[in-house]
Amino acid sequence: DLVRELDEPLDQGGGDVRTHEVRSIEVIDGATNVPDGTWMLTLAGPCAQRVVGGSDVAAADLALAETPDPDATTLALLVTERACASEQSADGRIEVLALEETATEIRLRIGVRPLPGAQNCPSNPPTPFQVDLQGTVGTRVILDVAVEPPHEITLDPAAAPASVPDVTDVTCEQIERFAERLVDIGIAYDYEPSSGPAELAAWSDVVFGGTLTGEVVDQPATAPSAGATGDPYVGYVIAVEDVLAGDTSLVDETATVAMAYSPAHADAADYTQAAVAGIPVLVFAVEHPDAPGGLVATVMEGFLTACGDGPLLGWASEYGAWQDVDSLDVVAELVLADR
Incomplete structure (x- = not known):
């Protein structure tokens, strides 16, 4: 695989920010249109580098449901499951995998436990989710550290629950x-x-x-x-x-x-x-x-x-x-x- 960093991040809304581009080249065997042993491009496109952990919890995109009050001790998030889920909410399946608070940052890693069995892939709705903090939000930057490099979790109108697209x-x-x-x-x-x-x-x-x-x-x-x-x-x-x-x-x-x-x-x-x-x-x-x-x-x-x-x-x-x-x-x- 060949991976390069994009000149500018590609923000697709709802917390889905692609920072890199990947190209995969593989040796093809058994195809009818090219000889065995032919090198071919098999994957291309923008991506986000994600942290790989031991958990079976799958990736999710994060956005703020509302701008947090500096004195608040909770964060209201919208969590969008990336796996297919037959348009079902992720309520009850969201897990906080890591939460680290420093004087300047709130660092979050959140995932969603996948539904069992085969699922269809209409767009998953963002699911409201609350994270309790040890201190007040203040002026700290809120970061999604499930991706590398981490990016700021922001208020994204596109992540709001269902509306008819213009x-x-x-x-x-x-x-x-x-x-x-x-x-x-x-x-x-x-x-x-x-x-x-x-x-x-x-x-x-x-x-x-x-x-x-x-x-x-x-x-x-x-x-x-x-x-x-x-x-x-x-x-x-x-x-x-x-x-x-x-x-x-x-x-x-x-x-x-x-x-x-x-x-x-x-x-x-x-x-x-x-x-x-x-x-x-x-x-x-x-x-x-x-x-x-x-x-x-x-x-x-x-x-x-x-x-x-x-x-x-x-x-x-x-x-x-x-x-x-x-x-x-x-x-x-x-x-x-x-x-």
Whole structure:
């Protein structure tokens, strides 16, 4: 693994502050598209270096629920569980692993005991949690020391309990981060790319445009069976706005479109956190019995996004046949022209 410190920390809200970037390169054996012994990039993206302890308590992000009074002897926190928890509160499962108070700092390490069994991955709600101190807060800096380097725990409005996101606030940076997750799934497929939107639509059962709702359904790996590979899937829930081909009854409804991923490559939480509500998408999908929601993206090209009128983002943008297709609108026009 190659790790470097970012020039500027990436604050994703709710106490999730990424300070480093990781690149993992592995020797690939058994793939059908590259010879055995090929070195390939298998993991890339921003991360936070976390303290590894002997506890089985999992990581959490911390934010202040309110600005503490200097005379207070308690801290009101919002604790966001990073593991999948089927959108359940972490109430009763939060543990203070370390609390150190000095004259200038309050140093906290907090984790969450995971729920048993397989869990889905819609966004976990922040859970209110109170920490009792030995002295008053005063002017001391409150630090999360579960990450290295420790960062200050601050009041973050984005960590407040559920509110409907303002989709107009989606940034190009968030869209690009989501596109990275679409591409970076840790699975190498051996197939012939399509010749463009028209052919990809012909391979698909439905083609539609819409926006992410922010909800993600994680389906853990299962035993392979007839018609199903057993791969784990991450399913993105999409508010459908326009159907270009296929079942038009999906308009103004939601559809879940899944993509397989390698759990050895990335956690489901990494995909969940990138799926910000309001991100525009255009999806080519086929019915699949192994996927949550019953739909999967048509090959690797079938899930596209873009920032405004900017270039396409996703696997299709990597292929020569798509080089002249420079926006989601152009993709839609080419699909409709061939109907």
